[in-house]
Amino acid sequence: MDNYNDTIPQQTTKVKAIQNGVCQRCHQVASGILPDKCVYCRQCIGLGRIDSTDNLIRFKEINKRVYPLSKNSYLTWHGKLTDQQEKVSEKLQLSLRNKRDHLVHAVTGAGKTEMLFKVINAALIQGLRVGLATPRIDVVNELYPRLCEAFKTVSIGKYHGKEFCEPQNEQFIICTTHQLLKFYRSFDLLIIDEVDSFPYVNNPMLLAGARFSVKKNGVQFYLTATPDPELLEKVRNRKIDYSRLNRRFHGGLLPVPENQFYLRPFIKNKKINYKLLNTINHLLLLHKPILIFIPRISELEDYKNTLAKACTKLRIATVYAGDKERQEKVQQFRDSKIDILLTTTILERGVTFPHVQVIVVAADDKIYTTPSLVQIAGRVGRSMDDKSGKVIFCYHRYTKNIRQANRQIREMNQ
Known part of the structure; x- marks a missing residue:
């Protein structure tokens, strides 16, 4: 540190x-x-x-064990993995024993977090220090209570820019990838979730921060639904181990997007396109929360005000990275206290909202890459009691990114 x-x-x-x-x-x-x-x-x-x-x-002495060995398990989670999840879990434990880096290529909603429990437990029993990092604050806030519940007797550190505190010496830490810059050669096992996500991907500073936060004889695990070519090349050259899981934890398929072509602007003169408004109204008939992705922060309020006039009885809110009430709004949406949440790409991955339906406005905007569109679609159908749902891509041009996102989702469903 x-x-x-x-x-x-x-x-x-x-x-x-x-x-x-x-x-x-x-x-x-x-x-x-x-x-x-x-x-x-x-x-x-x-x-x-x-x-x-x-x-x-x-x-000093960063490569020596500083935490006590344990004869007892730290894991207090009593759930059961599927057969496919169990195989991935066993491979991860083998990679830890062999000190091999490992890529887990799993569809959104596959239960990646639960597949980590046993290998984290094995590391803690051995007195190893574990770090779980992710690029997004919202993901840290979602993972932290789940892991505290799974490891009730373990003191888990949580670090991100919205809750400042000096790093302590917890054996298990959950943080954003930016916070890894504070931990030099600290982790025996570093797990990076959503490794393809902004701002981590293609960021030399964050990539270096992750690399130098691991001990010289430590191990890195990478989790993603859309691995980049560089990681896949390492797999092909057998430089790192690999696991792939094409099914969600509940066995359901990924939602295939419905593609809607628009000739006129989505919003103009503070009036929303009638076709888009009809789409929203049809989703409202399902009596389920709606997550609408808007490409620009500057457009959020216009959409909110326009929808508020058209849907007077609905609870509508906006959220973006710099929103001071960001965490509260996300939790309110999760608790069904908000009907429609207008968001930027900050909620494209790593968060779960029960029964949510999704609309992507201007899916042809350059801000939406193929991985981000796949991840956005993956917000839908994550519940055991609601395995399907609506994902709608609205666009003026059917771009390469939209086409590839559709293809990837169909391929994963085969």
């Missing part, structure tokens, strides 16, 4: 924050210049500015 105090505890060491022009926290080139000619790092300034006069404090 990195710290910034000049007082060094007995088991720590001090290193210069900037060495040879490279930041030792995020391992990127430090290009900022202060008026006194000191160099500082612009890349990770969101975690607090560090410059060439600062030091980082790191724990």
Whole structure:
């Protein structure tokens, strides 16, 4: 773990924050210049500015076991995995024993979290330190209570930018990928959920942060429904182990999107397209919550105000990354206190809303990649008592990303 105090505890060491022009926290080139000619790092300034006069404090003996061995299981979850889930779980435990990185390629709603329980338990019993990181704050907030319930006797750390606290020495940590920059060579097992997700994917700083947060003899597991070519190439070259699961935990199929072509604008002069309004009204007849994805933050209020006039009795809200009430609104939607939630891509993955129906407005917008469209569709039909639902892609142009998303979903259903 990195710290910034000049007082060094007995088991720590001090290193210069900037060495040879490279930041030792995020391992990127430090290009900022202060008026006194000191160099500082612009890349990770969101975690607090560090410059060439600062030091980082790191724990010593980072590759030695520091947590006690246990003869007893820490797992308090008493659920049962499906046969396919059990096979993936066993492969993960084997990879941990063999110190092999592992890619889990599983459809949305496959129960990836539950498949991790046994390997996390095995690591904790061995006195290993475990980190579970994901790019999105909302996913951290959803995973944390589930894992606290599954490991009731374990003190689990939770770290993300909306709930600031200094990193402690918990054996098991759940955090955003940004927070990994605070943990240098800390984890024996690092699990990265939604490894293909923004802002982690193709981000050199976050990729380096994840790499350097793992001990030199540690292991990384990657979880995703849409792996990138680089990870698949490592699988083909047998550099990492691989598991694939094409079925959801309840055995149901992925919802196949309904594609709707629009000739006129979706919203104009604060009036919503009649075809889109009819689509929303038809979904409302199902008496289920509706999640509507809008590509631009600036458009959220226009859609909200227009829908509020057309649907006067409905509870409608908007949410986006910088929304100060973001966590509260998401929980209200989960608790059925909001009927329609208008959102940006922050809710495209890693969150579960019972019985939700989904509309993607302007699915042809460049902000929606093929993986994000697949993930958005995967929000639907995740409940054991509601295995299907509506996913509607609304567009002016039938783009390559929409076409590939449709194809991938159908292929996974075969």
